[in-house]
Amino acid sequence: MADPEVDTPAATAVVEAASTDRRLAPAIINDSVLARVRSGVDELTGALRRVADHVLSDPEAAARSTIVELAERSGTSPATITRFCRAMGFDGYADLRLGIAAETGRARSAGWTVDIGREILPGDPLDRVLGQLMAADTRAMHDTAALLDLAEVERAAVALAGAGRVTIVGAGGSALVGQEMQLSLHRIGVAAWAWNDVHDGLASAALLGEGDVALGISYTGQTRETVEMLAEAGSRGATTVALTGFPRSALAELADVVLLTASQSTSFRPDALSARHPQLVVLDLLYIAVAQRTHDRAHAAFRRTAQAVGGHKATTATSA
Structure with missing residues (x-):
């Protein structure tokens, strides 16, 4: 799919700012890739924002995707994926992909993925609500420690x-x-x-x-x-x-x-x-x-x- 936003001055400025801002240095040093994306997502626009939203919506799928597949699923281009990787502090897509895979693997083994992203419904029993709250808070604590x-x-x-x-x-x-x-x-x-x-x-x-x-x-x-x-x-x-x-x-x-x-x-x-x-x-x-x-x-x-x-x-x- 064509990606007309990728070479605009605004998109380039966002990437350069995200790559050089000293406030992002702690996240680059630490190992929580998804926390890094969450903390910077509101600073991204257009095509870069679509990549971030797609990664956050299904990180396990992103970890399994090639750069071409991720570009197609997010409606962008491989060039945008590369720019997104640099904005998040990675040298290239391989590093980003490995980081997401390692993090989702740790989360799965620790039980952090239980019900995260699922809405709490009016009829949900309290044990399920408790499980979702515990999973969400555990992930938030982990992400905070990384940031x-x-x-x-x-x-x-x-x-x-x-x-x-x-x-x-x-x-x-x-x-x-x-x-x-x-x-x-x-x-x-x-x-x-x-x-x-x-x-x-x-x-x-x-x-x-x-x-x-x-x-x-x-x-x-x-x-x-x-x-x-x-x-x-x-x-x-x-x-x-x-x-x-x-x-x-x-x-x-x-x-x-x-x-x-x-x-x-x-x-x-x-x-x-x-x-x-x-x-x-x-x-x-x-x-x-x-x-x-x-x-x-x-x-x-x-x-x-x-x-x-x-x-x-x-x-x-x-x-x-």
């Missing part, structure tokens, strides 16, 4: 460990995730505040300066209020950290440090909701990294806070 750049986590941990003040911002579900992080940091003596109101968040961001940290959480990276609050913090000299699923989103572009997460949507749980567990895992990792770097202070603070609330735990009566 996450541990050097970026290290940079964020160092900044947080030495911060005089930490402001955490987000909206909706991201705000709830941010509150979890604020509670964790607060328990180990890090002065942290979490805001979901743009006025409060902007006021807090405006009071930050060099040596402080602002953490913005948004799966899409496009939530205007969160972008605005993180930008305000950055303009005051604070180190800015973004937790997002899109490496070239507005939030990621303005942040000093970018932490990437993946998601696996299901019925009644679109990407923004299904991203919560991967986000919490990344923030747990970051929290522990901060605690490691402030071990003595963190250990003492955690002990004191545990003692302070210990008296409010219910006691269990024992019989003589």
Whole structure:
């Protein structure tokens, strides 16, 4: 089939950007090919997007296809498949094909493919729903681990460990995730505040300066209020950290440090909701990294806070 889009300037620009953007470097280093495709699919257009959609819709079939077969099934051309491979960080189609085959093989043996991609129907029994949720979350965790750049986590941990003040911002579900992080940091003596109101968040961001940290959480990276609050913090000299699923989103572009997460949507749980567990895992990792770097202070603070609330735990009566 003819592929008129493959040589357009826009298509070439997308490939070059995807091939050189430093935000994609973690994915190229790690082994999750499908996570790499998912994280970059919204940046692709036209013929390249059709290839990505086809690979994601049936990765096992893609792993069995020749370059000509994949081109025909995606309505593109072998030249587009080659460009797609380069955009995903591969030298050629053989490397892409082997990567997909290895990943789908691991997923099959681990049971991750159970019901993934199948809609949850109103009449589905709860055991099937549970199985689908477990499979989707397991895949999302695996993809997040593949996308996450541990050097970026290290940079964020160092900044947080030495911060005089930490402001955490987000909206909706991201705000709830941010509150979890604020509670964790607060328990180990890090002065942290979490805001979901743009006025409060902007006021807090405006009071930050060099040596402080602002953490913005948004799966899409496009939530205007969160972008605005993180930008305000950055303009005051604070180190800015973004937790997002899109490496070239507005939030990621303005942040000093970018932490990437993946998601696996299901019925009644679109990407923004299904991203919560991967986000919490990344923030747990970051929290522990901060605690490691402030071990003595963190250990003492955690002990004191545990003692302070210990008296409010219910006691269990024992019989003589």
